[in-house]
Amino acid sequence: MPDRPVAIVTGASRGIGRGIALELASSGFDLVINRAQAKQPEVMGEATALGAQCAFAPGNIGESQAREKIVEIARTTFGRCDLLVNNAGAAPLKRLDILDATEESFDRVLGINLKGPYFLTQLVANWMIEQRKEEPERPLRIVNIGSISAYTSSPARGEYCVSKAGMAMMTKLYADRLAEYNIGVFEVSPGIIETDMTSAVKGKYDKLIGDGLTPIKRWGRPDDVAQAVAAIAEGRLDFSTGTVLHVDGGFHLRRL
Ligand SMILES: NC(=O)c1ccc[n+]([C@@H]2O[C@H](COP(=O)([O-])OP(=O)(O)OC[C@H]3O[C@@H](n4cnc5c(N)ncnc54)[C@H](OP(=O)(O)O)[C@@H]3O)[C@@H](O)[C@H]2O)c1
Numbered sequence: 001m002p003d004r005p006v007a008i009v010t011g012a013s014r015g016i017g018r019g020i021a022l023e024l025a026s027s028g029f030d031l032v033i034n035r036a037q038a039k040q041p042e043v044m045g046e047a048t049a050l051g052a053q054c055a056f057a058p059g060n061i062g063e064s065q066a067r068e069k070i071v072e073i074a075r076t077t078f079g080r081c082d083l084l085v086n087n088a089g090a091a092p093l094k095r096l097d098i099l100d101a102t103e104e105s106f107d108r109v110l111g112i113n114l115k116g117p118y119f120l121t122q123l124v125a126n127w128m129i130e131q132r133k134e135e136p137e138r139p140l141r142i143v144n145i146g147s148i149s150a151y152t153s154s155p156a157r158g159e160y161c162v163s164k165a166g167m168a169m170m171t172k173l174y175a176d177r178l179a180e181y182n183i184g185v186f187e188v189s190p191g192i193i194e195t196d197m198t199s200a201v202k203g204k205y206d207k208l209i210g211d212g213l214t215p216i217k218r219w220g221r222p223d224d225v226a227q228a229v230a231a232i233a234e235g236r237l238d239f240s241t242g243t244v245l246h247v248d249g250g251f252h253l254r255r256l
Contacts, residue, residue, distance in 0.1 A: 004053070005139075006078040007233070008032040008070060008124065010061055010117070011088025013041035015195030016145060019222030020085055023230045025052035032057050032074045034088065061088050061116030062108075071123050080131060082138065083233055084124045086117035087145040091160055091197055098158040106159040113163035117144060118170050125178055132181045139238070140182070143229050144171050146189040146244070148251050168244070175242030184241040188228045191248025193220040215250030
């Protein structure tokens, strides 16, 4: 078995996932890079330049065949998985008031943001349990990229909020179940991060941040989230399984 640890990062082509992939490459991880589209993303070359061996595993994580393929590629390329980062996620194609929003959008968003990571984690967790039997000491961890939307009401994208609230519970469930195997499970909860996902609402959030929505008055960057994932990947939080790291400039604080 190769010495370098291996991370599967979903949705690693752009934004937060790309930041996480590059940070992990710098920390000595080899990578399985997933995205929805079939085209290899530039991040593969960027991570390779940082010393990582990369395998590409495209596919919609909302579909079981794609999830199985991701794990198969990780198994055949590297034979191990030390870290799973469930990052891929999608906003509703159209923001619609909860009184008008469609079942179609609910199924799409829940499929990508909750069912996908829930069952990808099940696949990887079972593989990690196999690995644990062979190597009792090797660090094995899972990180879920949640959101402030897990506990913040945005009625114009209710399905997104519900998906992230579900992911918060998923973190607790897997943290509880996998503790006996010494597999840590964590949630990283980003606030307002500058990526393609938020580009359509940039003006709105510029104003809100300027007006003091977040105690730290700036947009978050993919690297802010990647640093939190790196802290987990380095093993600095291993006794804190099930915990939530808020990467949100203090948004989660209640203020008076
Ligand atoms: N940006 C924020 O402010 C913010 C805040 C809180 C939480 N988050 C969460 O952080 C994560 C990353 O967000 P981001 O802002 O970096 O998003 P982004 O810039 O829109 O990038 C999304 C990534 O996910 C991939 N993806 C989308 N649907 C997928 C699917 N069905 N199967 C596999 N991959 C898929 C995309 O692949 P392609 O390139 O192939 O489309 C891309 O790599 C998401 O879970 C999001 O909910 C973001």
